[in-house]
Amino acid sequence: MPELPEVETIRRTLEPLVRDQKITAVEVLDRTCVGFPDPESFQDRLAGHYVAGLERRGKYLIWELAQNRQPSGLVLVVHLRMTGRLVYKRADEPPDRYRRLVLRLENGDLVEYADLRRFGRLWLLSSDQQSAAAVTKTASSATEAAANGGPKGLWGLGPEPLAEEFSASYLRAVCTGRRAAIKSLLLAQEHVAGVGSIYADEALFRAGVHPARPAGTLDEREIGRLVDSLKSVLAEAIQHRGTTFSDYRDGRGRRGEFYDRLAVYGREGKPCPRCGSIISRGRAGGRSYRFCPQCQK
DNA sequence: AGACCCCTGCTG
C-alpha cells in the first residue's frame, strides 16, 4: 500500500534513472490502467517525450515531461493505489506477472508498471491544468478535471504533512467541531495529503491517541503530539525506504525496510513495544485500525 | 457521513 513514504521513495530511486531520458515507446497492455486520455492517444502523445523530473504530491507521482529541452505542457500522473509498482528494468529482466504498461527508454531499458489488483491509474494531463489545480482548490478546476477525466483526488489535496503548513493550528482548525473518528480524518486526503492506514495507525500510537476518538474531542496537547508524531513517523519511514508488506517495491524493485519498526500496524495479537499489552483492532468510518488499548486513550 | 464498488490473493 504505497503511501507518502513509499511514493517518495519511488520518486527518489526512479528519478536519477529516468531523468533526461527519452520515452521512445509506450505499451499499454491493460487498457483499464489508463485514466486519461483513451489508451491509444495516451501511447501516441506520451511517446517521444523526455523526462524532465519527478515530483510527488500526496500519493501521486508526477512526471514532468519535455520535448526538445522545452517543457512540453504535459505531465504524466501516476497513482499506485493498493498494489501498483513502478520499477526500472533492463529489457532482458523477467516481466512482473502483473505487468500492465511499459515505458521504453532510448537506452534500451524500460519502466514497468505492474498492478495485481488493477486499482492504480495513469493520466496524461496538460501541466498548466495540473499545476493550477494543485495550488487552487476551486470548484471550477474540479469541474474541469471531471470533464477531462483527470485524477479528481489530485485537485482537492490538503497540505503536505511534512511541510510547515501542516501545523498544530492547522490540524486544530480541521478537527474542531468534527465528530468523525480522528483516524478517518487523517485518511481524508483533502485534509492532509499522503497519509494511509499504516502511518495513520502508527502516528496515533506514537501520539497516544485512540483512533476512534471523535476529532473534535482532542485537546491542544494531543493535537500537538499528533502533528509531531505524523511528521516523525513519515520522515523515519522515508529514511528506511518505506514499508513492504507484500507488494510494495521501490523504483529499483527493492523492498522497504520500515516493516520491522511498525508498532501497531499488522501487529494485532502481538505485544505493544512500549507497554507489552496486546495490540488489538477496531473499526471506524468503515476502515479498520490497530491500537494499543493501554497506551491509546 | 456512510454504503458500496473496483479487483484479486489470501484467510477462516
Place this chain on the structure above:
DNA sequence: CAGCAGGGGTCT
C-alpha cells in the same frame, strides 16, 4: 468457498 482487505471514487 464465502468473506475480507484496502485507496479512493461515486452515489445516496
